[in-house]
Amino acid sequence: MEYHVMLVEGNRLMLEQLAHAIKEAPGFTLAARYQDPMDALGQGVVFHPNLILLDIDQQSGTGILADFLRVFPNTAIICMGERWQSEVASHVVQSGARGYLVKPFSAEELREAVDTFGKSGMEVSSHTMAFFSPKGKSGKTTLIANLAMSLAQKTGEQVGIIDADLQFGDMSVFFNLDAKSTIVEASRDVDFLSPISLNNYFLPVTDKVKVLCGTQNPSLNDKVEIEPFVSVLNMSKNLFRYVLVDIPAGFNPTSIAACEATDTTYLVAMINGGYEIRHMQRALEIFKDWEDYKERVKAIYTRVTPCDIAAKLQIEELMGYPVEAIIPNEYLVVSEAADNGRMATDIQPDSQLSRSINKLADKIIGHKHIRWDKP
Ligand SMILES: Nc1ncnc2c1ncn2[C@@H]1O[C@H](COP(=O)(O)OP(=O)(O)OP(=O)(O)O)[C@@H](O)[C@H]1O
Ligand SMILES: [Mg+2]
Known part of the structure; x- marks a missing residue:
């Protein structure tokens, strides 16, 4: 399956770095990238992404995730943060994200994340x-x-x-x-x-x-x-x-x-x-x-x-x-x-x-x- 990724990342340098990793990853194309989540919510639909990588470090709580789930009901969303936080990870997955990924990631790590969580979602009730x-x-x-x-x-x-x-x-x-x-x-x-x-x-x-x-x-x-x-x-x-x-x-x-x-x-x-x-x-x-x-x-x-x-x-x-x-x-x-x-x-x-x-x-x-x- 080919992934059309919409990348939403508040930090400019990180946005560049992640965009690069996505372009490097076989099977992934970068359909759109946004620094401001509001722009992504307003304009992103025309790009028909089937995977959204959403930075939640800069956002307050998971409210922003709910907005994305509403606007992109059929798109897999993987949230990103700068370090592994199990409570945040289980919270976003319970709210409807497929998983939680630590950034920055390499092309290979992205591939693995999607293989692991993209299809069936991250496990939260083990x-x-x-x-x-x-x-x-x-x-x-x-x-x-x-x-x-x-x-x-x-x-x-x-x-x-x-x-x-x-x-x-x-x-x-x-x-x-x-x-x-x-x-x-x-x-x-x-x-x-x-x-x-x-x-x-x-x-x-x-x-x-x-x-x-x-x-x-x-x-x-x-x-x-x-x-x-x-x-x-x-x-x-x-x-x-x-x-x-x-x-x-x-x-x-x-x-x-x-x-x-x-x-x-x-x-x-x-x-x-x-x-x-x-x-x-x-x-x-x-x-x-x-x-x-x-x-x-x-x-x-x-x-x-x-x-x-x-x-x-x-x-x-x-x-x-x-x-x-x-x-x-x-x-x-x-x-x-x-x-x-x-x-x-x-x-x-x-x-x-x-x-x-x-x-x-x-x-x-x-x-x-x-x-x-x-x-
Ligand atoms: N249901 C069974 N019927 C007959 N023999 C069994 C059965 N289950 C295990 N064994 C045999 O008993 C031995 C010990 O089994 P096993 O290694 O599974 O136990 P263990 O509790 O993990 O042992 P250890 O303390 O060495 O880790 C093995 O030789 C195994 O083939
Ligand atoms: Mg044993």
Whole structure:
């Protein structure tokens, strides 16, 4: 698609610089440029722009955006500001803009912004989930990978996975990814990033599922500080409808921060003898510090045999807490899929494992979240 851009930028020098970037960008033509938004509103219609880049730094509030939406009801509008401000970004998107772009931008960044936000709009109602396991080897990485694929397939929405299991994250192994940029680089750079540039740190698995890989070497884990990690997580909310975070087992600064920063914490344990239920109870006790833990914390057990309603009820009774999902013991399906770099839900869609993961995906999709209608 060819973009006919109308550029509205109050600062003269910036206007020149951005106009240059637009002309350089393949697939973009500069249809009109204005320094004064009132001129753009009055005269711009004759140029039939299909994309408006609107400076809102110099404007008071988002009133000006409303005027543009009224005069150009069928034109995608991307607002621009000099730095990334997540509240402003979500506010303009909720008001009807497709996204928020940090200026100045290069021709390439413009292309990426439009690819990311131009068609479907920037995400403002992301659902974020952390997967906590009391002791590790819980099946959570397997679950996250398959669940992400299922969510993407069912909804057609963008799904992001963040591998924050800093020392031994193996999401990249799971998907056969050779990561050049990982959570280490993303956290290092986050102060200078906006969602569009952060998008490049994620590696695509399909056109809907992307992974921010974990560290390549366990000793790098202390290169990821908590605050920037949380910024990466928060910024990802603008890129994906669903964000799934794999975290290190047990209570540690990373896992606690990820659980605090997400909407839902799944406690995951693999049935293996019986102690796990006790570990889950003890972990749950700690999460009870949250007033809303009953809504926010959900239990999942993997490798449940037989995987039926009676088993679920029995575990619920032992744990004294509702169980959100049980995943069957399907080692062959899981490992065969992993060996091929594909997902069990993909190669064996009829297996009991796939069915239970799809069922969990349905529950997640069914949860009510405020959804802003995309233009
Ligand atoms: N539903 C399942 N049935 C049988 N085996 C499974 C199932 N899910 C995972 N496994 C196997 O259990 C092992 C651990 O799984 P996985 O790596 O997903 O767990 P994890 O909690 O992420 O572990 P870690 O603590 O090492 O990160 C793997 O060998 C995996 O193939
Ligand atoms: Mg794991």
